[in-house]
Every structure is written in structure tokens, then in C-alpha cells.
Amino acid sequence: MYTRLGVVEYPEIDTHRTTRLFTTDFNNTFILFLQLICFSGSLTKSSLLEAVRMLATYRVHRLPVIDPISLDPVGVLTPKRILRFLWHHGQDIFQPSHCIKTPKQLNIGTWKGIHVVYPHTPLIDCLDILLNMGVSSVPVVEHLTLRVIDAYCRCDAMNIAMQNEDFKLKINVKQALEFKTFATDRACAVIVSEAESFYKVICKLVETNVHRAFIINCSSVIRGIVSISDVMKAVVLEPGSHLNSYCISHRRFAEFLFETPTMETQAEEVDNEDTKTSCTSRSSSRTLS
Numbered sequence: 001m002y003t004r005l006g007v008v009e010y011p012e013i014d015t016h017r018t019t020r021l022f023t024t025d026f027n028n029t030f031i032l033f034l035q036l037i038c039f040s041g042s043l044t045k046s047s048l049l050e051a052v053r054m055l056a057t058y059r060v061h062r063l064p065v066i067d068p069i070s071l072d073p074v075g076v077l078t079p080k081r082i083l084r085f086l087w088h089h090g091q092d093i094f095q096p097s098h099c100i101k102t103p104k105q106l107n108i109g110t111w112k113g114i115h116v117v118y119p120h121t122p123l124i125d126c127l128d129i130l131l132n133m134g135v136s137s138v139p140v141v142e143h144l145t146l147r148v149i150d151a152y153c154r155c156d157a158m159n160i161a162m163q164n165e166d167f168k169l170k171i172n173v174k175q176a177l178e179f180k181t182f183a184t185d186r187a188c189a190v191i192v193s194e195a196e197s198f199y200k201v202i203c204k205l206v207e208t209n210v211h212r213a214f215i216i217n218c219s220s221v222i223r224g225i226v227s228i229s230d231v232m233k234a235v236v237l238e239p240g241s242h243l244n245s246y247c248i249s250h251r252r253f254a255e256f257l258f259e260t261p262t263m264e265t266q267a268e269e270v271d272n273e274d275t276k277t278s279c280t281s282r283s284s285s286r287t288l289s
Contacts, residue, residue, distance in 0.1 A: 048085075049243060051077050052236045056229065061136075061211075079228040080209060086235070087206045093235055099199040103215065106198055108234045109226035116222065117152065118143045119174035126152050126173050139189060139214055139222055140173055147220040150177055151189040153211075191216050194223050198234075201226050 055063055055077070065074040086093060103109045116139050117126045129138050130152075140150040152173055159179060171179070190213045192201050204213050205228060212227040 049240045052232050055079060083228055084206055099197055103198045103201055103226050109224050109230045111224040116141045117173050120172045123171050123173055123176045130154055137212055148189050148191055148214050148222050189214050202231055
């Protein structure tokens with residue numbers, strides 16, 4: 001049920017350094033998300049169901065809402081905001097079974113193949129899980145008891161980019177969690193008893209304003225994970241799978257974004273000017289990954 005990580009040696013890890021984000025790298029990344037921004041332009045007159053579907057399809061935590069005519073940003077939708085809105089204004093969508101049965105009984109959440117790390121686990125191993133295992137948070141557990149004591153999230157990994165060159169990736173997870181420069185007031189691992197109902201878990205997510213809750217047994221051993229994405233899937237996506245979302249035509253908006261010569265010309269100019277620099281940047285990023 002659990003994945004235990006051994007100590008892996010990285011003799012040259014201290015020689016690696018972060019590199020600057022060059023303009024060409026940003027443009028390439030932006031072009032990859034043009035389709036997402038294009039579709040999000042239709043959200044100004046779309047249903048909330050369509051927004052939830054897009055968040056699940058693209059596996060993102062923030063969805064920009066763009067005006068399809070002026071191209072001005074209208075706002076940003078996040079799973080947290082949607083869940084909070086449904087909690088205050090959409091109580092009818094919660095079924096009676098949500099108040100009676102546990103998440104495991106309803107088969108909501110992750111209950112097998114849970115990746116965990118220990119306080120003494122090298123940080124590089126934890127980052128490898130976040131990067132390659134498709135998870136956004138890894139629970140930190142005690143080595144012998146498997147009791148949940150904290151969690152290392154992707155937002156915690158942002159601390160690495162904000163440190164100077166003296167920051168060492170050879171440090172362990174415990175040292176990395178203590179070495180924070182922002183979000184120091186956020187809650188540690190939010191835990192809920194496995195005997196609690198699914199409705200209670202949702203209540204905990206709303207109250208603590210976190211992305212996930214760790215389900216534990218009577219011995220505080222982790223048994224499962226329920227995230228906001230799991231809640232959206234169970235409460236919105238599955239019940240509304242047979243519904244057709246209302247969506248305005250955005251063909252003109254799509255053509256404007258993808259076929260504008262100004263954007264392509266600018267990208268070509270930047271590529272020609274900084275070819276040598278961008279190649280160096282991409283090589284460094286491959287080494288870091």
C-alpha cells in the first residue's frame with residue numbers, strides 16, 4: 001500500500017544551479033497553453049460544469065476567464081473557489097449518502113499506491129515523486145509508526161527557486177520544510193479520521209482552505225487521500241456526465257489567437273536573436289530534471 005524510498009546518492013547534486021527563465025522559454029510555454037486560454041474565453045457565458053470539466057481535463061489549479069471580444073481577463077477560477085461557492089450556494093448537489101458513508105465506502109479518493117516520505121528522506125527524492133508520479137503533495141510520515149506529521153507540496157518546492165546558491169538539494173525533507181520564506185502560516189497536513197463521513201471531509205477542506213485531506217485510522221496511520229479534485233469529480237463531474245454544457249461559439253476567438261501573425265513574428269525574432277542562449281537554457285533544464 002505504501003511506497004518506501006531508500007537513500008539514493010547524488011554525488012554532483014551540489015554543482016547544479018537554477019537558470020534564468022529566458023523570453024523564448026516563456027513564449028514556448030505560453031503557446032502550449034493558448035488552447036486552454038482560448039477555451040476559457042467562452043467561460044464568460046458558460047456553465048460552471050464546463051469550468052470544472054476543463055480543470056479536470058487539463059489538470060490545472062487555475063483557470064483564466066478571458067473575455068472573448070476584448071481579450072481582457074475577467075477573473076480566475078480555482079477548485080478552492082468553486083468548492084467554496086458550492087458549499088455556500090449549492091448544498092442541494094450533495095446526496096444523502098455523502099452525509100452517511102465514508103469516502104472509502106463511496107470509493108472517493110486515493111486508497112492504494114500512496115507515496116510517502118520520511119523526515120530524513122533526501123529532498124531530491126521527494127521532488128522526483130512530485131515531478132514524475134503525477135501528485136501535487138507527498139505526506140511526510142514517521143519512519144516506524146507511519147503517523148502523518150506534515151506534507152511537502154509543490155508550492156513548498158518554490159522555495160528552492162527563491163534561495164541563493166548556498167541552498168543545498170542534499171538536505172532532507174524536514175530541513176526543507178523548516179526552510180520556508182513564504183506561506184509560513186499555512187496549515188500542516190490536514191488529517192481526518194477514516195470513520196468520518198464524506199460530508200465531514202468536505203467541511204474540513206472548506207474550513208482549512210487546503211487542497212487535500214489525509215485520511216488516517218485510529219493509530220494516526222495514513223490510509224487514504226481525498227483532494228478537492230476528487231470532490232469535484234464525485235459531486236459535479238460524475239452526476240453531470242450526461243449533461244451538455246452550454247458553450248458559446250469561440251471559433252473567431254480561436255482563429256484570432258492561433259493565426260495572428262504578430263505573435264508568430266515575435267516568436268521567430270526572439271528565436272533568431274537568442275538561439276544560443278535558449279539552447280543553453282534548455283540544456284540546463286534537462287540536467288536539473
